[in-house]
Amino acid sequence: MSTTFGGRAASVRFDRVTKAFGDFVAVDSVSFEVDAGSLATLLGPSGCGKTTTLRMIAGLELSTAGRIWIGEHDVTGLPATRRDVSMVFQSYALFPHMTVMENVAYGFTVSGTPKAEARERAEQGLALVGLKGFGARLPSELSGGQQQRVAVARALVLEPEVLLFDEPLSNLDAKLRRRVREEIRDIQRSLGLTVVYVTHDQEEALAVSDKVIVMRNAAIAQEGTPRELYEQPADRFVADFIGDANLVEAEIRSVDGDLARVSIGGVEVRVPGRGLPVGRVLAAIRPEAVLLEGQGGGGLAGTVRKAAYLGKHLEYTVDSPVGELFVIDRRIDDPRPAGAGVAIRFGDRIALVPDAD
Ligand code: ATP
Secondary structure, eight states: OOOOSOSOOOOEEEEEEEEEETTEEEEEEEEEEEOTTOEEEEEOSTTSSHHHHHHHHHTSSOOSEEEEEETTEEOTTOOGGGSOEEEEOTTOOOOTTSOHHHHHTHHHHHHTOOHHHHHHHHHHHHHHTTOTTOTTSOGGGSOHHHHHHHHHHHHHTTOOSEEEEESTTTTSOHHHHHHHHHHHHHHHHHHTOOEEEEESOHHHHHHHOSEEEEEETTEEEEEEOHHHHHHSOSSHHHHHHSSOOEEEEEEEEEEETTEEEEEETTEEEEEEOTTOOSEEEEEEEOGGGEEEEETTSSSEEEEEEEEEEOSSOEEEEEEETTEEEEEEEOOTTSOOOTTOEEEEEEOSOEEEEOSOO
């Protein structure tokens, strides 16, 4: 496989960037940095400003205030054509009447690159995405996953300083999504590309990113590695959005160094305190941190409301004195039927967040 691509990756920096459409502020004084050669995702619910942020990196929207850098260059006022950035769209945006080869070579055709060189680069690009030998086909003769790979190849061959993906997997089925996202991550890593990737799918973001930037209401709610976000969510929103946490009212009884002694419905657990004061707090309890035992085992008394067998694990909805709990249990040989009484304990995958919105 050719590795002649890459090597031009640049960092991206936003410094208090705002985008208003008339009176409506879609992105509100947002600052972040994406290191050269890394993959960052913009994650958040519909309408939070992800796509607008991505389009401002591309120059498809110009910011209302703030500054944007790509590498050493302040690109704030530059239009898309003067930025060294390529974008892969959710809809693939392939030209239907052109062959796969012509689609991938399109950028070279426009820039007047000699035909033989354009063809060679396009062939290398297709090989990179696993589509060697597909050059003569029309897009309509490819599957959705293959069409998306053509779109990736078309963006890659231009060797942009930054490669942007706008919900690239939305049109693919679940199995293919996983495969294509792994391919994108592999290519990004092996070529050392800078990628900014928009998604509203938290699992996808955790799976592919060096850094996840969680957005909410036009601002950044939290940024960090997938692990930091999962294990130390900053607030209720992030805890809820990432990893299906059970959000339960709790009380910090005392703090001993980094460890807090926390009461959840009277059951005591010790978890990292993160500098929170004694008093009311919200415990974000991961579904796999709720442990169900037979009745009489101590802990909180609960009742299984729903039980589902999912092959690799069991999922339960359990009524408890601290509210409804969603539970993932890997002990598939020890199922508990709906209606069963259980004793609930808590494992250590619990994060504390301030009890405020
Ligand atoms: P989604 O996941 O639904 O695509 P998003 O997080 O990408 O959402 P954006 O597309 O960035 O959100 O839009 C943010 C807000 O800005 C939305 O409320 C949207 O309606 C608004 N918006 C986006 N583009 C324009 C525009 N050209 N004119 C007016 N409002 C706009």
